Amino acid sequence: MTQEPKRYLITAALPYANGPIHIGHLAGVYIPADIYVRYLRAMGRDVKFVCGSDEHGVPVTIRAEQEGITVQEVVDKYHSMFENSFREFGITFDIYARTSNPIHHETAQDFFKNLYEKGLFEEKTEEQYYDEVKERFLQDRYIRGTCPNCSNPDAQGDQCEKCGTALSPNELINPRSAYSDATPTLRPTKNWYLPLQNYAEWLRQWIVEGHASDWKTNVLGQCKSWIEDGLRPRAMTRDLDWGIDVPLEGLAGKKLYVWFEAPIGYISATKELTSDWEKYWKSQDTKLVHFIGKDNIVFHCIIFPAMLKAYGDFVLPENVPANEFMNLEGDKISTSRNWAVWLHEYLQEFPEKQDALRYALTANMPETKDNDFTWADFYTKYNSELVGILGNFINRVVVLTEKYFEGKTPSVGKLQEIDQALINAVAEAPAKIAQSLEQYRFREALAYYMDVARAGNKYMQDNAPWSLYKAGFEENKERIATILHISLQLVANLAVLGEPFLPFTAGKIRTMLGLGNTTWAQAGKTDLIAAGQTIQNTGLLFEKIEEASIEAQVGKLEAIKKAREEKENATQKPEVESTSIVNHKSSIEYTDFEKIDIRVATVLAAEKVKGADKLLQLTLDTGIDTRTVVSGIALHYAPEDLVGRQVCLLANLAPRKLRGIMSQGMILTAEEPDGKLRLIAPHEVVVSGSVVK
């Protein structure tokens, strides 16, 4: 790092092919990456910018089911949508690949085989939910059941869409397969795990010690937290239909874990791009930078580097400048709830306004914390900054040049102090902007860029060439010429420096000035336009946005919100009417209660769970069987006091492993306000197995 890297490999997170690109993706990943890359290219550096669609995993299969089309159709649809909208938006990937490409399958399988043959995986056989009817293992999302939180009968095994609670399949009441409605059973299945704990010390040194000063605090903190928490083996294969086959014999229906193969997509995309790909991946003088959102930190900072290390030879990321999230009008962006500003829609509804969005999202980039995008802010930022400061400055220079010099660049005369001051300010700008960009401080870089335009406006105002013109053009001609000459040079700088941030605008300025492609080396110079060069007034760079078009956008979002609220009210309200009963949870029907099997059980044995301070392992006589239940009451009851006691057991709760012990039910307790737990039991001894209702 002390010396300049020979080449750069820049990756942007692979967008997942189950929904369109929205402003959150842009602000978090694609805009910063593209700015960085455009800057590097302007610097004349050797850089490759790779990305592609991530097409495997469970959610695309769900999307296919919802839309009633094949999975292939889903990924094809989103892949081409991504490709088009990125291109139109000016995100300049050197290659936009896809993980369904054969070259990716081969690369990912080779990677797996390499680690497998070195014996770096742990094989583990575990119980997984299985659909006996369809004869397949069920991923979390394919298990449906009643949400324990809001009683939504169609909650998925990983999350309830209604109330947003994160779930695991065991939490669902009455779990059933999404395919067949059959009750899933547990079946053993073998999978391959990457023992991340073996890389913990190496990761700690590399990240916590090695990158303490150059990685962003949010990234560093998250990594530290993971490492100190203790890394565990992570399954690199899954029981799935859709994905890349595990390259071992006799393993039908087993695929590579998406988060194993997706980052390898960066490698296969580079392979597809150039036969020289190894130079970018295996030569230590390459600087690898991953642009991602904060949700991807663990995969890019822990898992993928561990994989690369395990394989050997590969370069590791020099930096992973993850951004936080962009909210929309105060609410979290959500694809499934349709709460987003979609790129393809924006491009259609605001034609030729790519830079407006690029500007708003860069100026407000969630670099250190979550940020909020509002249309009102977009509107004022655009009208007051892009139109008022940048566009207006350029326009006034061009118009004055037209008026006073027939649109030809006048020659520079004797410089005054005020001219020199501006020239100096312009000369300093590129280094300032570059330094911010090198540190991934995009907002700051953009602000410095705008400062150049501000300086231009001030220069105009202070020199007021129009006053000199009125006072007498002939006697002031040299001075007016000098002022406009310098102003035009400044406009040229706005094109050069603006290329990373506002590429479309930069292009338009170049056309006006008759500049060819520019490089960063030209930035800061004030001889970019020769005297006599004709300036073409090609019209305003930025037209004001009408309030109506913003109102339309806000209205669109309000409609979505209203529809959602109505839907929620409609599904959960009707019972609660003229009663004055205060419910802490939403009402349920008797049929909901009927699903619950509570019965009295007698404690046969009780012991503390090793290594857990809150858990007791209980053996219960339920009247119908003898079963094990793990309960978090160790702080409230001693094991010996429990033997022989009767307790109430929620008997049909899905089994769940706790501290390695399968718990087959739940003991009911009353929780006092101070957190003290008391067992619920019948007042008199009853027959074990008596039903509570």
Next chain:
RNA sequence: GGCGGGGUAGCUCAGGUGGUUAGAGCGUUGGAUUCAUAACCCAAAGGUCGAGAGUUCAACUCUCUCCCCCGCUACCA
């Protein structure tokens, strides 16, 4: 419950090895100006730097406790 990040002007955010009047952009108000898309330029108002306690000659900056937001995670069941 634990961990990580954040809580600084109306809005979006900078900043600080503790030390004179806490910064920027936008917004607001006033002024100046008219080349320019009522844009630009100048100026002002506006903050008990999440709350409380402590350390210190001195804290927004350090320590502790607490509250709120975002994320991760667990021995919630």
